[in-house]
Amino acid sequence: MPAQDQTASDQTDSAERTARLAHDLRIACMRVSRRVRFETTSTIAPHQLSVIVRLAHSSYSSGELAAIERVSAPSMSRTVGALVELGLVERATDSEDGRVVRLSLTPAGERELDEHRARRDAWMNEHLDGLSVEDRELLARASELLNRVFDQ
Amino acid sequence: MPAQDQTASDQTDSAERTARLAHDLRIACMRVSRRVRFETTSTIAPHQLSVIVRLAHSSYSSGELAAIERVSAPSMSRTVGALVELGLVERATDSEDGRVVRLSLTPAGERELDEHRARRDAWMNEHLDGLSVEDRELLARASELLNRVFDQ
DNA sequence: TATTGTTATACTCTATAACTATA
DNA sequence: TATAGTTATAGAGTATAACAATA
DSSP: OOHHHHHHHHHHHHHHHHHHHHHHHHHHHHHHHHHHHHHSOOSSOHHHHHHHHHHHHSOEEHHHHHHHHTOOHHHHHHHHHHHHHTTSEEEEEOSSOTTOEEEEEOHHHHHHHHHHHHHHHHHHHHHHTTSOHHHHHHHHHHHHHHHHHTOO | OOHHHHHHHHHHHHHHHHHHHHHHHHHHHHHHHHHHHHHSOOSSOHHHHHHHHHHHHSOEEHHHHHHHHTOOHHHHHHHHHHHHHTTSEEEEEOSSOTTOEEEEEOHHHHHHHHHHHHHHHHHHHHHHTTSOHHHHHHHHHHHHHHHHHTOO
16 A cells, blocks of 8 residues: 555544544443433422523523523523522622623522532442542543533 | 551542542533533434434333333323324334334434434534544543443 | 513423223 | 223423513
């Protein structure tokens, strides 16, 4: 095989390996994610949890949350209403613009999120418990890389 | 520090490292999974896709699918009905038990799944494209390990 | 008049209860 | 009589359209 063909062949192999990696990594991540969601029970619904996670990072208005979560304004209004009813989220009128409803977690909301995270982390922990030091080291480096590459 | 304390301390460190790994890995997998689901559009709804993926592996009855997906029998009946309407799934009476409805993908159903997978793999591929050979090698080994450990 | 958020109404997915067909 | 599946009906989340309050 001539040198230039060798190079072309190498590039093809690399693309094929990346394609296989893309598939295998996607399946792996989605499988883990699916099982975490499926096998850790929660009192609050997924769409409610999404809002709680957002509010844990910072305060948002109802409209901002609707845009981030890609649901309609009325839908988010309803979701927020339910969380307020549950005592997990607080509404407050914006001091600068009376139309805006500024949202934040209550202490109960923060507690709910903490407990939720603890359950999910514990599930994950159980499944990593039997792994060798080398395997755990591999996954630690992969996690760091993934969280860097896919940091939205 | 005496030797036995050193050992105890090592065990604590190991448990803490594993706990951190569990959290970081969970976040990484769920983040990737979330973005794949969020950023690859699909004509079919998630609950419909789940059924299609199951049927791609083997044939199931409506009741079996309801149990696997943890939804009620009427709910699965409805979901299957919609997929049949769309021409993606076929109903057939079981040859041994006239009560059982055996389900399978139609060629259109298989095509739908293939296209869906291709879109998601392509999304993943784009995000891995710029990585170094070493990073891709790391992720390939991690994927293999994860798919082995979390093989449902 | 434009914008933020909520209420009115309809559609979809889910559930439980009642029903049909088969074993 | 028991089981597999579907139909009847109700509850929850989401959407668009209409409305209220504020800028």
